Amino acid sequence: MAPKVKILSNYFGIDQAWTYDFYTGHGGYETAKKVLVEKQPDEVTAEVKASGLRGRGGAGFPAGMKWSFLAKPEGVPRYLTVNADESEPGTFKDRAILEWDPHMLIEGILIASYALGVHQAFVYIRGEFHLPEVHLSQAVEEAYAKGVIGEKCLGTDYKLDIVVHRGAGAYICGEETALLESLEGKRGYPRLKPPFPAVSGLFGCPTIINNVETIANVPWILANGGAAYAALGTEKSPGTRLFSISGHVNKPGVYEEELGIPLMTLINENGGGVRGGKKLKAVIPGGSSTPVLTPTECETITMDYEALAAAGTMFGSAGIIVMDEDTSMVEVIVNLLHFYAHESCGQCSPCREGTGWLHRTMKQLLKGQGTADDVEKILDIANQMEGRTVCPLAAAATMPTRSYLTKFRSEFEALLPKLAGV
Ligand SMILES: Cc1cc2nc3c(=O)[nH]c(=O)nc-3n(C[C@H](O)[C@H](O)[C@H](O)COP(=O)(O)O)c2cc1C
């Protein structure tokens, strides 16, 4: 068997891996040095395009293509913003990069900024992330002190500043335009698109927003070539991914694997199988916003964008939540709906009212106080919410709701009072 390729997680769990000395002692910043001296910015973007790297924040948009959309009006600054908000339930992989290998992210920011002609980058980090923020901020300070970033990056004429900005605990600030509003000092309300941030983003200037994991892949791609990255994974879903595995497994954790790996391999081999030898009941494949899978679906599915879409779900943030046979699917969805109702920013009424209504109706049903038409009512509310809001948070609540109701309908119906005469 070919040896397993690790791009991102080589130094996870190693003491001091977050320091400049450790990073440079293992070849760190060598790639950035070469890139800044030997490559033109467009060549860097071309390499990332050739790699086929897709955004790891959720939507899976090709990174190189996004970079090529960045508007470049004369005399207007452009920005790179790294999304380190990581609040999707079941997802905890960016945290591992920030905590264990923040210099890898800084090297990625440096190379990406150079490619984009950016001289000011931001990392918007989840407010609750204490240790990751401490390690990242220390790494940024070290990078300034060692001349990696600042007025003359790595001894060249290229200038780059990096600011680490802490969020304040709002899930919606992970949505890219809400993040920009928050970074500008305003309330985190998502913006209508278009215009897209690549045209009008932070302070009205062209801005690229990428997830932590997306940017952390960039040094490896430039060191090994886009073709080497594209050779990993599957044709349309290249590379490796950090899978967060949680729930009822023996060994929850963050595991790096090539895309296209069977879901059951991740659960049984990486995750050590279902806890207590119990039977599998359901799996959330890509964070709480993605529709749930049944055991039969899990048996054959592979973890790539195409296979998951074909099964009516999504890769999302690759946060896999495993549920065993004792799990009440009604309790799970009540819990998730509580989250979405709480995190709705309240800007649009279908989401503000709808998420609350879904949560309340489902909670009543769980308590055995529902009415006979509750399942239909919930599906109707979900239909009314979708496609009528500024951002996809409403759909993030309705899509899983519909999947739980459809795939585990009898569990919900068992809690309903019987219709008279039926
Ligand atoms: C409600 C909501 C929450 C989101 N939260 C995150 C997040 O925590 N981290 C993230 O990288 N992307 C998050 N996203 C996706 C971002 O809007 C954006 O697509 C992503 O940061 C782009 O980076 P990528 O192309 O590298 O994936 C969220 C989207 C929505 C709608």
Ligand code: SF4
């Ligand atoms: S869909 Fe929800 S979270 Fe998104 S902008 Fe509207 S109210 Fe806010």
